Amino acid sequence: MIRHLLASAACVLSVSAAPAFAQDDEAAFSPQATATALAGEARRALGAGDAESARRAMEAALALKPAHPSYLLGLAQIGLTSGDQDLVFTALERYAAGGMAFDLSRLGEADAAMREAQPDRYAALDAALSRNASPVGQAERAARVDLGGTLIEGVAVDIETDRIFLSDVTGRAIHLVEPFDRESASVFADREDGLLSVFGMTVDSVNRLLWATTGVLPQTGLAEGEEGGTAIVALDLVTGDLYRRFEIEGADRFADVVARDGYVYISDSGANRVYRLSSLSDGFELLSDDPRFAGLQGIALSHGALYAADYALGLWRISLDDGSASLVTAGDESLIGIDGLGHTREGRLIAVRNGMNPNQVFAIDLSEDGRSVAGTETLLRGHGDFGEPTLISVNDGRVWLVANSPWPLYPEDGSGPTETPDPLTVLEIDLD
Structure with a gap:
């Protein structure tokens, strides 16, 4: 019942958050608050042109919330912004393994570039994402x-x-x-x-x-x-x-x-x-x-x-x-x-x-x-x-x-x- 998660990488990378680990030392560790803060760090680092720090922060957030859809799309966005095509592939492959669907045409010009650069890997990713959108089971x-x-x-x-x-x-x-x-x-x-x-x-x-x-x-x-x-x-x-x-x-x-x-x-x-x-x-x-x-x-x-x-x-x-x-x-x-x-x-x-x-x-x-x-x-x-x-x-x-x-x-x-x-x-x- 309590509702929906962030739906896109843009949402993740626009999160306003306190710096990572800026918590009261006496407060109990919160995976949710820390992951949100790390996603905020990723946004700031990417905005400053530091794609590697952005990647590390987002991976740290994913370690706390494995296969979180918005964080994986955020990781793909870091790859798109920095021109790291392999990171885009890896993030979306993990997204597909998590059971989620995604239309690769949403990547815009990067869609065609990925298809041309690594056709076999692209075909496998596209097939996996499409399978996740297909009907399964009977009721x-x-x-x-x-x-x-x-x-x-x-x-x-x-x-x-x-x-x-x-x-x-x-x-x-x-x-x-x-x-x-x-x-x-x-x-x-x-x-x-x-x-x-x-x-x-x-x-x-x-x-x-x-x-x-x-x-x-x-x-x-x-x-x-x-x-x-x-x-x-x-x-x-x-x-x-x-x-x-x-x-x-x-x-x-x-x-x-x-x-x-x-x-x-x-x-x-x-x-x-x-x-x-x-x-x-x-x-x-x-x-x-x-x-x-x-x-x-x-x-x-x-x-x-x-x-x-x-x-x-x-x-x-x-x-x-x-x-x-x-x-x-x-x-x-x-x-x-x-x-x-x-x-x-x-x-x-x-x-x-x-x-x-x-x-x-x-x-x-x-x-x-x-x-x-x-x-x-x-x-x-x-x-x-x-x-x-x-x-x-x-x-x-x-x-x-x-x-x-x-x-x-x-x-x-x-x-x-x-x-x-x-x-x-x-x-x-x-x-x-």
């Missing part, structure tokens, strides 16, 4: 519902009844789609149940509850005099009646939630913390508040740990014992821009990436110790129903995802939609 429509122009973010599925729940940001509701009618929805819970904007949801099959995070964004639409805040609610999975509501002091905006074996975990994308509930008779406890977290989104359980997607940095592995966090070592595929995250019974992570071109759903296989990526597989890309995919529900060998959330139609100033959204589509992917 079926699980539901297509016209909700009157509201902003849908998340999905949860009760596999025992085959009912689909949709979380509504602007309508401040949870909608229910029944298995006998996949083209209409009823209100399962709404603001009368204490809901603000609704984001992540999960079905708790042990306690037969629907957990949902709720909070405030500019798009929420508070009534005059109404207070904001954030909470997580537990609703009866059959009736929608409010069972419990939890608020946590110091929390900012809960994002996603996952439940397993009676335990419930939530990510706070505003305060960048993770909380855990061990028993319905207790309250949530702080599991991890690592100061390096930059933009926590989807969470999932695998390899005896909690994994949290950080929109800006990649994927965190969080110990369930002491809450310690470490960044998962990525392979070639970029882990930047992941929004939705889920897990299979076998421990495979399923991710929705909407922070770069193209949007896609892909599987992440972890190493035996769960600390690095052993491999990835693109499951769905370029589907005809894709707009902006967001959150997912994974269960019983299947993945359900919101395929076309209309976030681009809702400006940050709280206005919108700028045009009427298409009917909301939920896609289903069979993993077997």
Whole structure:
């Protein structure tokens, strides 16, 4: 849910930033702040004609945020400006290896020069970038519902009844789609149940509850005099009646939630913390508040740990014992821009990436110790129903995802939609 990354090299190289490492010595090291500062150093160095210093600064930023799309395009821009054709090739080859698409004609005159100077290398790069833009995988429509122009973010599925729940940001509701009618929805819970904007949801099959995070964004639409805040609610999975509501002091905006074996975990994308509930008779406890977290989104359980997607940095592995966090070592595929995250019974992570071109759903296989990526597989890309995919529900060998959330139609100033959204589509992917 919290939105988009910089889209071009020009954006990266125009970032205003404090000089690299100009941080309070007593402050915790921040990969996000340091990488941003290094990108600013690259801009300044390139503007001063020092391409080598610019290259080193951008490579240092990429070491902190591997395969970050804007930083790789920034590296290509350094090569273009300095006339270093090999650097342009290398940066774009890494960009392609990260799973991203790019039209080489955007390079202008450099496009033809690269084609002429190194035709074989150019052809291989062009083919790789084109492959990344091509459709992959199959999915079926699980539901297509016209909700009157509201902003849908998340999905949860009760596999025992085959009912689909949709979380509504602007309508401040949870909608229910029944298995006998996949083209209409009823209100399962709404603001009368204490809901603000609704984001992540999960079905708790042990306690037969629907957990949902709720909070405030500019798009929420508070009534005059109404207070904001954030909470997580537990609703009866059959009736929608409010069972419990939890608020946590110091929390900012809960994002996603996952439940397993009676335990419930939530990510706070505003305060960048993770909380855990061990028993319905207790309250949530702080599991991890690592100061390096930059933009926590989807969470999932695998390899005896909690994994949290950080929109800006990649994927965190969080110990369930002491809450310690470490960044998962990525392979070639970029882990930047992941929004939705889920897990299979076998421990495979399923991710929705909407922070770069193209949007896609892909599987992440972890190493035996769960600390690095052993491999990835693109499951769905370029589907005809894709707009902006967001959150997912994974269960019983299947993945359900919101395929076309209309976030681009809702400006940050709280206005919108700028045009009427298409009917909301939920896609289903069979993993077997």
